[in-house]
């Protein structure tokens with residue numbers, strides 16, 4: 001579903017059944033900018049069909065928030081200048097070596113760029129298309145980039161993240177809204193879902209520097225400042241309780257320090273930080 005946030009900002013809702021993240025659209029007076037390319041050509045085409053119904057300035061830019069397949073495999077469908085940070089580009093290049101045949105997808109699994117589950121989802125969307133070749137990006141930036149769409153400034157920044165080391169956000173100062181991509185999520189390695197302990201506070205500091213009141217994560221509906229602050233708080237206190245690979249010890253620390261039992265979210269985060277400690281030992 002295409003949502004209109006205000007005169008300048010639209011977004012296509014995420015759809016977890018189809019592995020589809022949020023796609024954003026920002027419109028200035030002269031140009032429009034897309035945030036994330038979609039998980040497949042079909043996903044991008046559906047978004048473009050919705051956009052065609054609007055009377056907005058032409059799409060000039062596409063920003064990729066990070067190099068996870070569900071955010072970029074639709075990128076070829078846009079007649080736009082593709083923007084990404086340098087680290088995203090390094091990962092992107094690994095997807096350009098071959099067309100996405102079963103064999104090349106298996107190579108990506110072997111390199112741990114995707115898991116088996118993602119491979120199956122990609123195969124369902126791009127079944128051995130011999131012509132599929134991910135195109136080159138046009139603008140590669142290091143830390144920060146400002147794009148003026150005509151009385152609409154998009155601030156495009158690389159941020160610290162517990163999800164990837166190549167996260168980009170798009171901040172719209174006038175709208176007090178920030179597109180976060182997946183940056184505030186954890187990640188899975190060796191089948192263990194974890195949040196990187198050392199990245200948590202740098203990430204929160206990076207994101208709290210913006211004067212945003214509304215936050216759009218890659219796989220959620222829009223949330224406000226109070227919801228975002230609660231998310232940060234639960235993550236931070238869970239993080240504080242984890243000092244070893246023992247979940248039991250962490251739960252004891254938590255109760256001692258906060259004089260109550262951890263709630264469901266906090267328990268989930270504690271487990272994820274414990275998993276991080278376990279992965280660090282290997």
Ligand SMILES: [Zn+2]
Nearest residue numbers: 066068163182
């Ligand atoms: Zn991601």
